[in-house]
Each structure stands twice: as C-alpha cells, then as structure tokens.
C-alpha cells in the first residue's frame with residue numbers, strides 16, 4: 602500500500618511539476634496513423650517536449666532540434682481532419698490539460714534552412730478562453746477527457762501540393778506572472794499535401810520573432826488578470842482557414 606501511494610504521488614507530480622507534453626501521433630479523418638515520434642513528428646531527442654520558456658529561443662518553432670527532417674511525411678488532402686494526439690509520458694496517458702492557457706495551430710511550407718524560420722507561418726486556429734462557460738482551451742481537454750483523448754483538430758486547407766509543417770502549440774500560463782514564465786509546448790508534424798489547391802498562405806508569422814517575451818498574453822496573471830481580455834499571441838487566424846477545434 603505504501604508503495605502504491607508513493608507511485609500515485611509521483612505520477613501526479615510528474616503531471617503538475619514537470620508537465621512535459623508532446624504529440625504522440627496523428628489521427629487523419631478519425632484513423633490513427635501510428636506512433637509518429639521521430640517518424641513524421643519532429644520529436645525532441647528526449648522524446649518528450651520540455652517547455653520553451655523564452656520565445657526568442659532558436660527552437661521556438663518546433664522545439665529542440667525541430668528543424669531536423671524526420672523520415673516520413675504524412676500524406677493528406679484538402680478537407681482532411683487532422684488531429685494531433687497529445688500525451689504526457691506514455692501512449693494512453695492522454696493530455697488532460699491541467700494548466701490554463703491557449704492552444705494555437707500554424708502551418709508553413711517545409712524548409713530546411715536551419716532552426717530559425719523566417720515569417721513563413723500562417724495561423725490556422727487558436728482558442729483561449731470561452732466567456733460563456735469560463736473554460737480555457739486546456740479545460741476542455743480535462744472536462745472532456747474521455748471524448749478528447751488528448752486530441753484537437755484542424756481541417757487541411759485547399760493549398761498547393763507539397764510538403765508542409767503543421768505546428769501545434771499549447772501555452773500554459775501558470776507561471777506567466779513571471780518574466781519568461783509562459784511555457785510553450787510547440788510540436789511540428791510533417792505533412793505532404795497531395796491535392797492541388799490554390800489557396801495562398803499569407804505567412805507573416807516568424808519563430809522566433811512574432812512572440813515578444815514580455816507581451817501581454819505571454820506575461821499574464823491567471824490570478825489577477827481578466828481572462829475575458831486575454832490577447833492570444835501570434836495575431837489573428839487566417840481568414841482562409843477552414844478551422845479547427847477541440848473535441849467536446
């Protein structure tokens with residue numbers, strides 16, 4: 602019994618103190634595409650996403666060494682539902698969002714020009730706070746844990762055929778009252794769009810560059826700031842985005 606109790610404490614500490622989360626794999630139109638880590642997910646060497654605390658850091662785009670190409674590109678077509686599955690440490694240990702903050706998804710043409718990417722990213726989706734029910738995006742992962750299973754989703758836009766990176770980012774704000782206290786968990790998935798659309802991604806977002814360390818929204822007090830006024834970093838969602846969401 603003693604050991605059992607200790608394990609429970611240890612497990613809960615891992616979730617709250619270390620809070621290392623990442624993408625395990627992707628569901629395409631409801632079908633799981635397998636363990637994507639270091640296959641089509643640009644997983645950090647540790648296989649776990651540690652948070653990026655300084656948005657000026659070289660690897661804010663896709664986390665540590667995230668510029669390195671992985672062996673596979675997930676084939677998708679315009680209109681597909683693309684749903685990354687977030688996890689803590691083991692598959693099945695689905696991300697349940699125990700910290701409040703926004704969820705953001707960006708896309709960019711794949712480039713192999715090193716860790717710093719220029720302003721090629723376009724925002725496809727973001728969600729922070731629902732003024733009706735008072736839930737942050739992370740709260741939906743927990744509230745609907747059985748249905749959500751750590752997934753959120755976007756719809757693939759009708760863009761030209763080619764290779765792209767989809768960058769999902771969970772930002773947690775529990776320490777954001779401190780400078781560089783917001784914790785960024787960016788994770789990039791390699792996709793190969795097979796359809797030949799003509800929508801032009803406007804770009805305009807760079808990592809690093811677009812996020813400024815002390816901007817309101819990255820510097821933020823969950824205790825004293827009004828969540829109704831939360832400014833989501835990274836600017837507006839591209840009006841051509843077919844959208845996304847968190848399952849609920």
Ligand SMILES: *[C@@H]1O[C@H](CO)[C@@H](O)[C@H](O)[C@H]1NC(C)=O
Pocket residue numbers: 731732733734
């Ligand atoms: C906000 O919450 C309300 C009440 O649960 C829900 O009806 C609505 O769809 C939510 N809004 C968004 C944008 O998710």
